[in-house]
Amino acid sequence: MIPSNACAEQSMNNWDLLLTDARIATMSRGLPDFGTIERGAIAIRDGLLDWVGPGSELPPGRADVTRSLGDRWVTPALIDCHTHVVFGGDRGAEYEQRLQGVSYEQIAMAGGGILATVRATRAASADELFESAMPRLKTLAGHGAATVEIKSGYGLDVDTEIRMLEVARRLGRDSGLTVRTTLLAAHAVAPEFSDDPDAYVELICEKLLPAVAERQLADAVDAYCESIAFDSKQIERVFERARSLGLPVKLHADQLSDGGGAALAAAFSALSADHLEYTSSAGVEAMAEAGTVAVLLPGAFLTLNETQRPPVAGLRENSVPMAVATDCNPGTSPLTSLCEAMALASRLFGLTPEECLAGTTREAARALDLDADRGTLEIGKRADLAVWNVGHPRDLSYWLGSSPLSGLLVAGRDFSLTGS
Numbered sequence: 001m002i003p004s005n006a007c008a009e010q011s012m013n014n015w016d017l018l019l020t021d022a023r024i025a026t027m028s029r030g031l032p033d034f035g036t037i038e039r040g041a042i043a044i045r046d047g048l049l050d051w052v053g054p055g056s057e058l059p060p061g062r063a064d065v066t067r068s069l070g071d072r073w074v075t076p077a078l079i080d081c082h083t084h085v086v087f088g089g090d091r092g093a094e095y096e097q098r099l100q101g102v103s104y105e106q107i108a109m110a111g112g113g114i115l116a117t118v119r120a121t122r123a124a125s126a127d128e129l130f131e132s133a134m135p136r137l138k139t140l141a142g143h144g145a146a147t148v149e150i151k152s153g154y155g156l157d158v159d160t161e162i163r164m165l166e167v168a169r170r171l172g173r174d175s176g177l178t179v180r181t182t183l184l185a186a187h188a189v190a191p192e193f194s195d196d197p198d199a200y201v202e203l204i205c206e207k208l209l210p211a212v213a214e215r216q217l218a219d220a221v222d223a224y225c226e227s228i229a230f231d232s233k234q235i236e237r238v239f240e241r242a243r244s245l246g247l248p249v250k251l252h253a254d255q256l257s258d259g260g261g262a263a264l265a266a267a268f269s270a271l272s273a274d275h276l277e278y279t280s281s282a283g284v285e286a287m288a289e290a291g292t293v294a295v296l297l298p299g300a301f302l303t304l305n306e307t308q309r310p311p312v313a314g315l316r317e318n319s320v321p322m323a324v325a326t327d328c329n330p331g332t333s334p335l336t337s338l339c340e341a342m343a344l345a346s347r348l349f350g351l352t353p354e355e356c357l358a359g360t361t362r363e364a365a366r367a368l369d370l371d372a373d374r375g376t377l378e379i380g381k382r383a384d385l386a387v388w389n390v391g392h393p394r395d396l397s398y399w400l401g402s403s404p405l406s407g408l409l410v411a412g413r414d415f416s417l418t419g420s
């Protein structure tokens with residue numbers, strides 16, 4: 001027979017960390033007001049949220065470490081679901097040209113733009129790419145991100161695309177953050193194939209995709225559907241090959257013109273369709289039907305001086321989940337802060353501060369197919385938390401140019417920005 005005090009012992013919770021006196025924005029789906037819990041407590045065990053709720057209802061338990069948050073706000077750690085942080089060189093001079101009135105498309109036609117970064121990336125070693133990307137990743141973390149998606153797409157040949165993805169994987173291992181990798185070989189036509197883009201698509205499908213799948217270097221496959229990049233037919237080939245290799249897809253869609261990108265993404269049950277400035281209502285409806293997330297990228301909109309906004313009202317009406325990301329890249333969005341992305345999304349696209357925060361947590365998790373284990377503060381999910389010096393979570397969309405981050409926990413552990 002088990003003595004009664006042993007029973008009590010067994011039902012007692014043991015936690016690695018207990019956070020008390022927290023104002024918790026759980027961001028749970030369907031709850032109003034950021035899913036707020038005042039005077040909350042969060043108990044963490046084995047890197048997971050073991051309990052989240054009002055402190056007065058905390059079940060009995062013992063914690064190795066207990067920390068009062070002194071009424072600071074806690075949100076899910078942020079998730080950047082669309083970046084190109086690995087690249088060689090920089091494009092500051094092009095930015096100056098654009099300020100003089102030369103368009104992004106004109107620069108691309110003249111061999112600059114993406115192709116300028118392709119030349120610099122091909123010339124860079126893996127170590128050089130790693131060393132230049134790590135500070136960008138750390139800046140993202142310094143503004144609250146614990147999960148970051150990183151795309152290839154500046155190699156456009158088998159070796160360099162693989163090198164970029166290997167560097168992205170290494171960034172994840174060495175930073176302690178979660179990095180999700182995406183093969184974006186169909187970003188621009190490789191210069192060697194400028195006379196025969198279909199032959200480049202063939203190379204992607206027959207050589208690059210199988211090589212990347214075999215090495216398990218990509219979590220998803222992306223493409224750029226645009227007149228200066230690839231048409232629907234070419235992208236269908238890439239997506240069909242990705243599907244045959246068991247890789248989910250996503251798409252840069254309708255950024256500079258309506259190329260039917262959103263509907264194309266939806267037809268392949270894409271995780272997300274990104275940009276969407278020129279998406280039609282038919283495209284929005286197709287996304288709703290397919291459950292494809294809309295990823296809004298205000299940094300690129302701002303930098304390109306766009307005037308056509310993504311169809312936010314239509315996305316809302318059709319209950320299409322909206323994520324917000326940095327699109328951090330050297331050409332159109334030199335942005336390394338999701339706080340700033342939220343501030344821009346509210347101003348430029350009219351998202352509410354709550355939609356902005358859902359867009360960098362819950363919906364961004366969904367865009368990466370990670371919503372089962374992160375993106376909200378709910379029991380059983382990963383203990384990825386951001387603690388903020390703000391009076392209210394709406395302030396994350398209010399302030400410009402600062403990071404009010406007070407602390408970041410990744411799988412229940414303090415994330416140190418000084419570690420490499």
Ligand code: DI6
Binds near residue numbers: 117187330
């Ligand atoms: N759309 C973008 O905004 C980035 N890529 C893309 O397909 C731009 C990439 C660059 O200009 O380097």
Ligand code: FE
Binds near residue numbers: 082084252327329
């Ligand atoms: Fe992009």
